[in-house]
Amino acid sequence: MLSKRQFVLALAITLAVVAAINVVLALLAHRTLPRRIMRRAADSPSAEVLAIGNSLMVAGFHESSFDSAAAVLPAHAAVNLGLGASTPVEQLLLFRYAIAHGMRPRLLLYGFYDFQLTDPVTMTNADLIGNRAILYYLEPEYARRFYSLPAHDVVEFEVMRFFPMFVERGAVWSKVEEFRRFLSQQGLPHERTNQFGRASDFSLLEAASSQEFAHHCDSALSAGLASPVEELLRQAHAAAIPVVVIEMPMSPFHRRAFYSSPSWPAYVSHLRSLLAPYDASFVDASDWITDGSLFADNLHLSASGGQEFSRRLGDLVRKDYSSQRIAATTNKKPRLMRSRL
Amino acid sequence: MMKTIRWIQDFLEYLGGSQDEPPPGFSITLSNAVFWGLWWGVLIAVILVFSGQSSKFIYIDF
Numbered sequence: 421m422l423s424k425r426q427f428v429l430a431l432a433i434t435l436a437v438v439a440a441i442n443v444v445l446a447l448l449a450h451r452t453l454p455r456r457i458m459r460r461a462a463d464s465p466s467a468e469v470l471a472i473g474n475s476l477m478v479a480g481f482h483e484s485s486f487d488s489a490a491a492v493l494p495a496h497a498a499v500n501l502g503l504g505a506s507t508p509v510e511q512l513l514l515f516r517y518a519i520a521h522g523m524r525p526r527l528l529l530y531g532f533y534d535f536q537l538t539d540p541v542t543m544t545n546a547d548l549i550g551n552r553a554i555l556y557y558l559e560p561e562y563a564r565r566f567y568s569l570p571a572h573d574v575v576e577f578e579v580m581r582f583f584p585m586f587v588e589r590g591a592v593w594s595k596v597e598e599f600r601r602f603l604s605q606q607g608l609p610h611e612r613t614n615q616f617g618r619a620s621d622f623s624l625l626e627a628a629s630s631q632e633f634a635h636h637c638d639s640a641l642s643a644g645l646a647s648p649v650e651e652l653l654r655q656a657h658a659a660a661i662p663v664v665v666i667e668m669p670m671s672p673f674h675r676r677a678f679y680s681s682p683s684w685p686a687y688v689s690h691l692r693s694l695l696a697p698y699d700a701s702f703v704d705a706s707d708w709i710t711d712g713s714l715f716a717d718n719l720h721l722s723a724s725g726g727q728e729f730s731r732r733l734g735d736l737v738r739k740d741y742s743s744q745r746i747a748a749t750t751n752k753k754p755r756l757m758r759s760r761l
Numbered sequence: 762m763m764k765t766i767r768w769i770q771d772f773l774e775y776l777g778g779s780q781d782e783p784p785p786g787f788s789i790t791l792s793n794a795v796f797w798g799l800w801w802g803v804l805i806a807v808i809l810v811f812s813g814q815s816s817k818f819i820y821i822d823f
Contacts, residue, residue: 430798437802585809592810
């Protein structure tokens, strides 16, 4: 049996071990993906084109393909700050982070799919794992205005964000998950994977049926922009940064199953009207890639698909991108991409 | 074989706190505060490592 003194000593040692775990995780945390992207943002102040979005943008926007097609000078090369599994809240934060670190892009490319721009962002504390852990440490108080958490999760959030062992729990756990997947694959046919994980997992992000998707479209017809999207557009507009909202390329399956519904064009039309006050241009690239083999799963482009999409996007902006440079030097109002509207 | 299994059971029960006496050959007693402090810290680390995502969709992106 431990005496009171021994118990206190054991407890102190336990706390020391926990503190050591936190110190180690804090030191290792600079290697996590969100922090690498933040460093990229801070290291690219001269980028003239900034791309943001979720994993569709990560997979789809190939910087060098875009740059060569858009004739962007190497010194001002485009930078892709897309973050997988991110919501518009994290995307807003990365945009602000880039601007705060001196980036003054002449063009902001914002990729989306389905209802990302209008669905309100609701989360639980359990959702703030992996890439979304950025919400614990990048302007956490500011970001809280743009997403809702249940009341008890707010308390958890306020406690957890000060401890690396909670904030970075996803980075540790993912190693275990990778090992678990490796073991579960032994003796079984190889599962199709891509840079983000198991390809089949991403079908879970799609609507369960065409009817459900159409119903979502209909109900979103009365919705405004999600608050972080609205704020992103407002801040970009205030900074005179032209925004191009891109309906990202979708697999033939996704377009056939969901975008062929008459409700989708109605929703997109509604979306365009919501973007109009911010002078944001809209590019429908959903059908740019018709070859299903250029998709890594139902949602993400493969590397070759991303290059093709980026080249086409670069071609599209080339003329107006040049005039934008001239406009900037002559104080003319930018007309970037207007012709596409 | 059975003796070994029995020893492992006693050892784990001792570590888990359901037995007050260590199995034969294991010299660390309950009064060893340093060992138990480290052991609790290790347990917390193990809980951390396995406290993963509970949602159906598991996203890993490095």
